[in-house]
Amino acid sequence: MRTITKLFSATMLFAAILSLFTLFPGSLAQAKGRPTPCPKIYAPVICDGDRIFPNQCEADRKNAKNCVPLGL
Numbered sequence: 001m002r003t004i005t006k007l008f009s010a011t012m013l014f015a016a017i018l019s020l021f022t023l024f025p026g027s028l029a030q031a032k033g034r035p036t037p038c039p040k041i042y043a044p045v046i047c048d049g050d051r052i053f054p055n056q057c058e059a060d061r062k063n064a065k066n067c068v069p070l071g072l
Contacts, residue, residue: 043056045070
């Protein structure tokens with residue numbers, strides 16, 4: 001009976017840890033040195049040098065400066 005209890009406890013601990021990674025997928029990517037993905041939202045911005053990006057997140061990723069929304 002103790003073996004079953006220990007196995008159940010270990011399984012529950014594993015499930016709890018796994019659920020944390022599902023709730024916070026960006027933290028796992030950052031821990032591995034990968035950037036968190038930008039949302040797939042089209043809200044174009046125009047930045048210095050007349051560079052246009054699909055959204056502010058993508059502009060920030062490229063270190064673009066002085067970005068403003070592009071009124072379409």
